[in-house]
Amino acid sequence: MAYLRKYCRLSANSILESVIALCIIAICLYVAVLVYAAxxxxxxxxxxxxxxxxxxxxxxxxxxxxxxxxxxxxxxLVIHQEWVNSNLQEFSINYKDSSGVFIKNDFFVQQQNEK
Incomplete structure (x- = not known):
């Protein structure tokens, strides 16, 4: 068994280890940037x-x-309202915030008849 250790002993090259470590770190950073962007x-x-x-x-x-x-x-904020029928009203709301994100949403509100 002692003889096998003698044959399998490889001296580490510090430059090669550094290059491999930098490659692993670069791959990890690349994956992290992809996840961050997604x-x-x-x-x-x-x-x-x-x-x-x-x-x-x-x-x-x-x-x-x-x-x-x-x-x-x-x-x-632009609000457009329209009656669909006698007791159902549609509201179309277009909202644009300071960052330029534009959101459009339609809401339907049912008006209750008062008797």
């Missing part, structure tokens, strides 16, 4: 989720008080 897109940014939350807030405001919807319209 995960952090404009559709997964915090501003995008903030914009979606703003649209949800507008939707609930329309349900609570539909008369205030005209006051909320501005350059970044």
């Amino acid at each position: 995960v952090f897109t404009p559709k997964t940014s915090p501003k995008f989720y903030g914009s979606r939350n703003r649209l949800a807030e507008i939707y609930y405001m329309v349900q609570v008080n539909p008369d205030t919807i005209e006051k909320m319209s501005n350059d970044n």
